[in-house]
Amino acid sequence: MSTAIEFKNIKKAYKNQIILEEFNLSVTQGEFVTIIGSSGCGKTTALKMINGLIKPTSGDIFVDGENIRDKNLTELRRNIGYAIQGSVLFPHMTVEQNISYVPNLINKKNKEKTTMAVSKWMNIVGLDEELKDRYPSELSGGQQQRVGIARALAASPDILLMDEPFGAVDEITRGQLQNELKQIHQKTGITILFVTHDISEALKLGTKVLVMDKGKIVQYDEPKTLLRSPNTDFVKQLVDQERCTCHFPDERLTVLEQWRDSI
Numbered sequence: 333m334s335t336a337i338e339f340k341n342i343k344k345a346y347k348n349q350i351i352l353e354e355f356n357l358s359v360t361q362g363e364f365v366t367i368i369g370s371s372g373c374g375k376t377t378a379l380k381m382i383n384g385l386i387k388p389t390s391g392d393i394f395v396d397g398e399n400i401r402d403k404n405l406t407e408l409r410r411n412i413g414y415a416i417q418g419s420v421l422f423p424h425m426t427v428e429q430n431i432s433y434v435p436n437l438i439n440k441k442n443k444e445k446t447t448m449a450v451s452k453w454m455n456i457v458g459l460d461e462e463l464k465d466r467y468p469s470e471l472s473g474g475q476q477q478r479v480g481i482a483r484a485l486a487a488s489p490d491i492l493l494m495d496e497p498f499g500a501v502d503e504i505t506r507g508q509l510q511n512e513l514k515q516i517h518q519k520t521g522i523t524i525l526f527v528t529h530d531i532s533e534a535l536k537l538g539t540k541v542l543v544m545d546k547g548k549i550v551q552y553d554e555p556k557t558l559l560r561s562p563n564t565d566f567v568k569q570l571v572d573q574e575r576c577t578c579h580f581p582d583e584r585l586t587v588l589e590q591w592r593d594s595i
């Protein structure tokens with residue numbers, strides 16, 4: 333498998349405050365990476381560097397083997413879906429127009445294909461089709477969030493960046509969206525980077541979990557390795573918070589594997 337994303341010795345500083353340092357990461361194509369760490373440790377900063385929204389102070393980032401420094405940003409972003417917490421929808425466009433924004437650019441002449449794509453994605457993220465003519469201001473926070481996810485997915489990107497995308501939805505919807513996303517990942521083989529504050533979510537969804545602390549990578553491993561051999565006290569405390577009633581790593585692993593198998 334080839335490398336989808338690579339950070340090479342990335343440093344990011346604002347004036348004299350260092351945000352990321354010696355940040356080296358290689359993400360294999362098709363991986364579902366969940367990113368977790370304390371607030372302000374640089375998760376969003378790292379994510380936004382991949383689609384060029386934030387530029388590193390030094391170091392290089394490669395997407396599909398190409399240094400993004402040399403790439404046209406519009407072209408780069410066409411292949412990278414981005415879903416973030418809070419509304420980033422176009423306020424003057426309806427739900428349908430928001431979701432079809434990129435497919436419309438691609439299927440210019442085939443309106444029917446776009447309409448079908450919109451219904452398909454609304455269905456997948458659990459949005460009632462009746463909502464398609466509403467404007468973002470006429471939706472709840474959770475609905476807006478789902479439109480944002482549908483829009484990011486409708487562009488059929490090779491890479492999907494998600495920054496706490498399920499933050500504003502209730503527990504049941506969250507569970508459904510987790511299942512949907514896991515299935516989409518399995519079906520499409522898309523590379524996903526997903527920031528979360530919830531260790532259960534990180535362990536359930538990720539094929540790899542990236543733990544960050546104070547601008548550095550603490551551990552980057554499969555969920556089972558994280559549970560069995562946390563490599564610092566910080567990671568140990570984190571996995572111990574998991575909202576699972578089990579007390580031993582192997583029991584937690586069984587629960588995790590049962591969940592994966594149930595999809």
Ligand SMILES: Nc1ncnc2c1ncn2[C@@H]1O[C@H](COP(=O)(O)OP(=O)(O)OP(=O)(O)O)[C@@H](O)[C@H]1O
Nearest residue numbers: 346349351369370371372373374375376377378529
């Ligand atoms: N434009 C900016 N100028 C100065 N400092 C900034 C700027 N943007 C972010 N920071 C700082 O960089 C650090 C990392 O921010 P970032 O948004 O990456 O954190 P995070 O890990 O995503 O946190 P959270 O979990 O709260 O979303 C924070 O201390 C933040 O205050």
Ligand SMILES: [Mg+2]
Nearest residue numbers: 375376377495
């Ligand atoms: Mg953040």
